[in-house]
Amino acid sequence: MGRAPCCEKVGLKKGRWTAEEDEILAKYIAANGEGSWRSLPKNAGLLRCGKSCRLRWINYLRSDLKRGNITKEEEAVIIKLHATLGNRWSLIAGHLPGRTDNEIKNYWNSHLSRRIDSFRRLGLDGGDAAILDLSMLPGAGKRRGGRTSRSVARKFAIGGGTVGRGRQQQQQQQQGVVVSPPASLVQSDHSVVLDPDQNQASSVTNEGLVDANEEMASELVCCTSPMDGRLWDTHAPMEHLLFGPTEEESMAGWGWSREGDSGVMSSSEEGGGGVPVTGGQEEGGAATGLGVVESGPELVTKGEEEVGSSSSLAEEKLLDWDLEAMEAKLWDEAGEMWWHSEHQDLGMHGLDDGGYQEEEPLDSWLIFSGASLGDITALGW
DNA sequence: AACGACAGCAACCGCCCGCTT
DNA sequence: CAAGCGGGCGGTTGCTGTCGT
Known part of the structure; x- marks a missing residue:
């Protein structure tokens, strides 16, 4: 009724x-x-x-509206807040004087979601998306072959998380209920098939350690779910993930063509001393995307109440991350961790000379691994 | 020049929540 | 306590301009 x-x-x-x-x-x-x-x-x-x-x-x-010309600074705020708040446009708009929720929502759907999606597929984080320009991408400037049409997006339930995603699912996300893996990974025509069951069985389990050995490194790909920030993995070959289905969409030239070159988060010692990644709420685990340190502060489950009560704090923290302190704390509590990855070779960080960077900056890692401010708050920062 | 595909944006729709009666 | 109302919010749709063929 x-x-x-x-x-x-x-x-x-x-x-x-x-x-x-x-x-x-x-x-x-x-x-x-x-x-x-x-x-x-x-x-x-x-x-x-x-x-x-x-x-x-x-x-x-209203006379106090700015209208149009969203600045890079505003864009960065939107991206950061969206990483934590999700599609709560009115809350995001509250941090941007003169901007309305509708304007931000439209801007996100038409500009940012596409960009972020592109960079996530490349294994970069949202912060990079705020800095880098889509025009850097091969084929940019041509309108065709870019964004998925709405009809297709609806068909496959993809497209910035706004298509075919109801309120109930959003609430489940906020409450930490496990939701389906991102449709863009499951059903995209990039041939990346991620089966949740496979996820359970593979190295990134709901509660297990990220336990990638060299053998796995040749094929394992970690992806961050744009839907819920969980860390997903897939054994799909990297080129299937990054390279489009057509020549036109190929990402060739971005430095990922070497066989076995993939981004894998690894523990310092195989099977121990690493960073456990909790991906869901089953078995009582906290629903987080960040690898929560087992020996660290008590986990805070992301129930609706906790999220609501800490959201403003989280927003403030998000806008003012003390990354050095976070890093020190994480190192203290989690032990050694690093990216067993050459994904910096992408060239987007200026390392297209094939240079190897052992340690991933923590902020990149946090975002890439889907850490939300709830996670950070849970860790006591 | 015509046409189709697409992006961007304005606006509508349906649901939810808090307040009042 | 239930029902109605007002307002808010997020998702979706439709229109229009632009671009590529």
Whole structure:
């Protein structure tokens, strides 16, 4: 039994607002103030739904709006906050004066989700996505062959996490309930097939150590789920992950062509001393994407209450990470860890000369491994 | 020049929540 | 306590301009 509609839709105008309508609405609100949206159209003489009036005012007519030209700084804030808050656009907008949730949502869906997805596939983190430009990618500048069309996105339930993802699933995510692996990994035409069961059985288990040995390193790929931040792995060959299905989409030239070159997070000693990665809530484990240190502070499960109570703290922390302190603490508690990876060879960090970088910067690792601010908070930072 | 595909954006829709009655 | 209402939020859709063929 649904709610009654907010207004009688019969005889009401829909679609684009005209300048005349804008003027009427603006003048009415200037004289009478905001609120009473249901009765506003009638009182103002507008043939519009009250909700439509509210939306038009909040998103476009308010005087304190910036509108357009989102800066790099704002973009970075959006990316960081989205990493923790997910699609809670109103909360994100609260950190960006003059920006509305609708504007941020649209910007994310049309610009950032695509970019982040691209860089995640390359094994980079969201911060890099904020810095680097899509135009760096091969084939950039051509509009075709880029973003998945909405019809296809709907078909395969992909596309920035906004298509085909309902409120219930979002709540499950926030509460730490295990959700399905990202459809982009499961059903994409990149031939990357990630079976959750396989995930259980492979080196990155829900509660086990990341235990990648050299043999696995030749084929194991770690991916961060854009849906829930979990760390997934796949035994799909790297080139299947990174390289598009067509020549046009090929990422050739990005330095991943060497056989066996893959990003694998490893423990310092095989089977011990490493960083356990908890990926779900089964068996009582915390639902985190970050490898939570077993000997560290008590885990905080990401139930709705905890998330809600710590969200503002998390936002502040996210915007002001003390990475040095985090790193020191993590090293103290987790022991040695590093990226057993040459994924810096991508060239995006300027190491396209084939140089080997043993240690991955912690911030990259955290983001890549899907750490959320809840995780960081749980670790006591 | 015409057409189709796509991106970007404005706006709508349905659901949820808090408050009031 | 239940129902209704107002408002807010996130997801989705439809329109329009742009680009490539």
